[in-house]
Amino acid sequence: MNAAADLSWACTWEDDVTAAEHDALGALLARCFVRSRTPFGPGRSWSSARPELRVVAHADGQPVAHIAVLRRFLQVDGRAVLVGDVGLVAVDPALQGGGVGAELLARGSATLDGLELPFGYLTCGEQVAGFYGSGGWVRVPGPTRMVRADGRVQVYGGVSMVLPVRAGIERWPAGQVDRNGWEV
Template identity: 30%
Template sequence: MRSEVRWRLCWENELELADHVELAEFFRKTYGPTGVFNAKPFEGSRSWAGARPELRAIAYDSSGVAAHMGLLRRFIKVDGVDLLVAELGLYGVRPNLEGLGIAHSIHVMFPTLQELQVPFAFGTVRPELRKHIARFGRHGMVTILSEIRVRSTLPHARIDLPPTRVEDPLVIVLPVGRSMSDWPTGTMIDRNGPEL
């Protein structure tokens, strides 16, 4: 039986060192099974992988952190068109709470997205998560876009790698202050920064 979950919305500067340590451990355990490389950014007390979120939705239960979603406002370019978005990412849920899912995270975050007056929330996921996201999207809250390339900067400048990478993820768009018909058409999104 699942324990009761409580959600906490907090700005990044409200987190204490103990919060970062707990979140880093949560991400190592959550992302580690998908590959050692995926857990590596969360060594020590680092509770982010690429860009650092400005706002977090964190679910807790009697065992600690149960789920997490980060938010970062930024301008992206969709085929050269500047667009303000709230990027959603750094998503994770403890394996024993799979039903808690992304839908709960977004429902908790949605009133804050409205307060921030962003036209859209945006995020990317691996194509392997299509079925998971499609289950959530069937209620019409999000639109899933495919065949769109996304260019991001690497979190750290390295002499052995180019400064940017281009991927073909699933793009998820959540209309907040505007309708989906206002989302620019295009096949390339420039994040102009590292992935959240």
């Protein structure tokens, strides 16, 4: 099955996302992240940090897949590293397992390349590290320290991953990653 075949894709800057689109995206994210503490739904289409750019697939006018990007500098082993911080990666449960996620990662990668970024970066649970790995993302030791939604600083217990975009993975510095902010 190729569930990605009949989708239309759009790339939208955050200021251009309409209230109706936020509602529809919030509903999509609520369907995809059923155990999240974030109250995704009407008017709430982000978790912690707001993204600046979203890549969205639509079917029959409704969003069915979504990936979001925020450019930022991480501090890695004390050095500033520019990344596209990626999050809110989601495929409608009705379409999962059919290749839409792979297409989403490919389009996310192309978007990071279009922004001329050296690296993509994300944190994720162990259960989806294999998915990102299939899209070219590379697990790095990290760990990542970041500000939680409640304002406390934590060392994230999950997986830290890097996508080599315009720089080779050998240019990624070893050592702890400090996000110094919220995850997307």
